Amino acid sequence: xxxKRYIMKWNLSGVVVVIxxxxxxxxxxxxxxxxxxxxxxxxLSRFVLLLPTVIWRHALTSLARIAAGLALALLTAxxxxxxxGRSRALDRAVFPLAYLxxxxxxxALLPVIMLLFxxxxxxxxxxxxxVLFFQLFLAARDAVKGIxxxxxxxxxxxxxxxxxxxxxxxxxxxLPQVLSALRVGAGTALAVLFFAExxxxxxxxxxxxxxxxxxxxxxxxxxxxxxxxxxxxxxxKSIDAVQRxxxxxxxxxxx
Amino acid sequence: MLEIRDVSAGYAGSRSVLxxxxxxxxxxxxxxxxxxxxxxxxxxxxxxxGLKKPDSGxxxxxxxxxxxxxxxxxxxxxxxxxxxWFTVKDNAALGLRIRSTGRSERERIVRSELARVGxxxxxxxxxxALSGGEQQRVAIARALALxxxxxxxxxxxxxxxxxxxxxxxxxxxxxLDEKPIAAMVVTHSIEEAAFLGSSVSLLAGRPxxxxxxxxxxxxxxxxxxxxxxxxxxTNILRDAMKKHRILGNE
Numbered sequence: 001x002x003x004k005r006y007i008m009k010w011n012l013s014g015v016v017v018v019i020x021x022x023x024x025x026x027x028x029x030x031x032x033x034x035x036x037x038x039x040x041x042x043x044l045s046r047f048v049l050l051l052p053t054v055i056w057r058h059a060l061t062s063l064a065r066i067a068a069g070l071a072l073a074l075l076t077a078x079x080x081x082x083x084x085g086r087s088r089a090l091d092r093a094v095f096p097l098a099y100l101x102x103x104x105x106x107x108a109l110l111p112v113i114m115l116l117f118x119x120x121x122x123x124x125x126x127x128x129x130x131v132l133f134f135q136l137f138l139a140a141r142d143a144v145k146g147i148x149x150x151x152x153x154x155x156x157x158x159x160x161x162x163x164x165x166x167x168x169x170x171x172x173x174x175l176p177q178v179l180s181a182l183r184v185g186a187g188t189a190l191a192v193l194f195f196a197e198x199x200x201x202x203x204x205x206x207x208x209x210x211x212x213x214x215x216x217x218x219x220x221x222x223x224x225x226x227x228x229x230x231x232x233x234x235x236x237k238s239i240d241a242v243q244r245x246x247x248x249x250x251x252x253x254x255x
Numbered sequence: 256m257l258e259i260r261d262v263s264a265g266y267a268g269s270r271s272v273l274x275x276x277x278x279x280x281x282x283x284x285x286x287x288x289x290x291x292x293x294x295x296x297x298x299x300x301x302x303x304x305g306l307k308k309p310d311s312g313x314x315x316x317x318x319x320x321x322x323x324x325x326x327x328x329x330x331x332x333x334x335x336x337x338x339x340w341f342t343v344k345d346n347a348a349l350g351l352r353i354r355s356t357g358r359s360e361r362e363r364i365v366r367s368e369l370a371r372v373g374x375x376x377x378x379x380x381x382x383x384a385l386s387g388g389e390q391q392r393v394a395i396a397r398a399l400a401l402x403x404x405x406x407x408x409x410x411x412x413x414x415x416x417x418x419x420x421x422x423x424x425x426x427x428x429x430x431l432d433e434k435p436i437a438a439m440v441v442t443h444s445i446e447e448a449a450f451l452g453s454s455v456s457l458l459a460g461r462p463x464x465x466x467x468x469x470x471x472x473x474x475x476x477x478x479x480x481x482x483x484x485x486x487x488x489t490n491i492l493r494d495a496m497k498k499h500r501i502l503g504n505e
Contacts, residue, residue, distance in 0.1 A: 150335035157304055158350035158401075159324030168349065172340035249340045249381040 038219045047223035054208070055227045061203040062231060065121060065193055069128025070186070077133045078178055081140025082170065091141065102134040107192050110199070119200025127196045132185040139181030143174035176250060179243045186235050194228065205231065256281050257303065257321075257405050257437050262312030264298055265462070272298050274462035275312070282404070283435030285474075287452030289442055289492065291501050295463040296441040300409040303439060304330050316405055316437075326354065329398030333410040336394040337382040343369065344378035347396045354401070368396040371430060388419030392426070399430065406431075406438040413444065421480075424450055428475065445496065449489040450480065457492070459499045467495050 022040050029039040038046075047055070084091045106127055113130075117123040151169050160168065197206025205228045212220035243250075259278040265271040272295040280286040290296050301307035303314055305321040305328065314321045321328060337346045344365055345352075351361045369375055372392040382390050391411055398406060411427075412420040424447065431438055440451050448455045453474045457467040469491060473484035496502040 148335045150332050151338065153301070153306060154330070154332060154336050154338075155349075155353075156306055156323055157328070157330035158353050158397075159326060160353045164353055168341075168353075169338065172338070247340070249383065 036218060038222055042219050043222040043226060046219040047226050050220065050223050051227070055205075055223065058203060058205045058208040058224070059227050059231050062190075062193060062197065062205045062228075063235075065124045065197075065204065066128055066186070066189060066231075066235065068121075068125045069189060069193075070132055070182070072125065072129045073132035073136050073185075074178075074182075077136035078140045078174070081137045081142075082144050082166075082174065084137070085141040085144025085174075086170075091145075095141075098134060098137060102138065106130040107195055110196055114200065121201075124193060124196045124201070124204070128189045128193055131189045131192050132182070135181045135185040135188075136178060139177045140174050143177035144170060147173045172247075176243065176247045179239055179247070183236060183239045186239065187232065190228070190232050190235070256317060257439065258313075258315050259299075259303060260313045260315075262299070262302055262309040262314065263462070264295075264302055264307065264309045264312075271310070271462040273302075273309070274460070274464045276458070276463070276465055277312075278439070278456060278465070280405070280437040280439055282437050283431075284453045285431060285438040285440060285451055287440045287442060287448035287455045288458050289445065289448040289455055289496075290458035290463060292443055294458055294461075296443070296458060297409050299458070300330070300407050300439070300441050303405075304328050304407050306330075321405075326401055327404040329401055329403035329406045331391070331394045331398050331406070331408045331411045333413055336397075337390050339382050341381075342378065343374060343380050343382070343385070343393050346382065346393050347400055350397055350401045364400050365396070368400045369393075371399070371433075372396045372426060386419065387415050388423055391415065391419075391423055395423075395427070395430070399434070402434075404436055406436055408438070408440045410442055411440065412447065413442065420447070425480075427451065432475070445489055445492050449485055449492055450474070455492060457495055457499065457501075459496075459501050466499050469495070 025037075025040055029037045034042075080094075084094050109130065110123075110127060113123045113126050117126060147169060151173070152165060155165055155169055193204070194206040194209070197204035198210045201207050205224055209221055209224035209228065212218075212224055257278070257280040259276060261275045261277055262273055263271060263275055264273045276299060278286060278288075288296055288299060298307065302309050303321065305314065305323045305325050316325070316327050338349070341349065344362075347369055348361050348365045351364060356364070366375075366378075369378060372395055374389065374392055374396065377385070377389070382393070385393070394411075408427075412423050415423065427438075427440075428451070440447075442448050442451075449471065451474070452471055454471060455469045456465045457469075458464070459466045469488070471488055473479055473482065473488065476482070476484070479485055493502060
């Protein structure tokens with residue numbers, strides 16, 4: 001009950017801040033003469049008009065690309081991080097490469113990825129995957145390495161084998177850190193996907209925003225940006241909901 | 256009966272930790288092992304629990320060697336014994352769950368054990384909502400839920416405040432009175448060893464060995480906590496520790 005009340009309070013204060021942002025937006029619109037930054041009613045009415053016909057289709061494409069890249073990253077990075085966290089030899093072998101590749105801006109690899117995978121959805125999914133992989137890998141590895149040995153001793157004394165250790169200790173211990181890394185990575189992945197969608201596609205919010213810009217249709221462009229923001233919000237809220245449910249012992253998530 | 260015979264042990268790349276340690280604990284008796292920090296007390300507990308293999312020597316319970324995860328052995332650690340992601344009930348039930356005990360049987364046992372340690376009504380709480388003393392009560396309930404023949408405790412109350420420590424010491428005495436099993440409590444507290452131990456062994460040296468053993472016939476008697484017997488036995492242990500240079504002479 002307290003948890004629910006906290007979440008309602010959090011949502012309410014979030015709405016208040018969003019509403020408080022509108023006058024700032026309006027002031028910027030007035031200062032710019034209203035053309036480059038259209039006022040809120042113009043953008044919102046355009047968004048409401050375009051959402052059921054155009055924006056939802058582009059949003060769905062972007063969401064599918066994000067979801068595919070995210071699923072691929074979760075399925076590969078988490079087990080890899082888990083093994084690296086449990087095996088010193090594997091960790092020693094893998095971490096120099098991981099540290100070398102992690103800071104490389106993945107968007108810089110876009111031309112190579114496009115040459116390898118063509119101007120298809122696959123190349124966009126691969127970019128999202130690459131953005132998320134290293135963050136999830138390092139989060140999972142650090143989480144597993146940080147598990148106090150006493151947890152495993154307790155579990156062994158109760159008669160647990162390796163699979164039960166994975167189920168009762170390793171998985172719950174790494175879940176919060178993986179979800180936090182996913183939240184951070186999802187924001188970056190969305191930004192990178194936006195850029196990737198400006199090449200070789202006619203679908204996705206990135207394409208829609210850039211195409212509107214080329215047509216000098218600023219209200220459409222801002223409606224697309226709003227759609228992108230809402231898509232990000234939906235992704236973050238979904239991760240929060242999963243974290244609240246799967247990590248109940250941590251109490252309400254604040255991010 | 257637990258029999259630890261001539262156990263020597265060490266760790267790879269370091270010198271020997273234990274040197275020919277022998278102990279025997281009969282059911283209904285509580286053996287306290289006291290010694291300075293880092294002398295090998297935890298290693299002895301791990302060996303007694305079957306979680307570490309000794310370099311030489313044997314550990315057997317009623318003549319059968321103890322192995323890792325032996326159902327006859329319950330273990331309570333100083334810290335990190337409880338899993339923060341499980342509720343009190345799930346923590347207490349974990350051993351039974353791992354051993355595939357049926358759900359209704361599991362719930363019956365856990366309810367009963369939590370009641371014995373005074374935690375009825377806290378089943379749905381997570382460990383973070385419990386005090387240190389309450390957390391150790393859950394750890395004890397989990398160990399006893401498996402109906403072990405031997406209870407091993409590694410500095411179980413050393414992280415607690417004085418009031419919680421006394422309360423848990425009294426609880427432990429009561430629980431062991433109800434179910435007279437063999438218990439080994441490893442501690443660095445002289446007062447705790449004198450209060451809990453029906454016998455006390457002094458572990459000292461590098462590598463550590465049992466340098467003295469004391470029977471404590473007064474332990475468990477009514478009013479023992481405030482008795483002259485406890486006071487004198489504590490002083491006997493203190494003198495022994497001075498003799499072996501574990502305590503200073505000032």
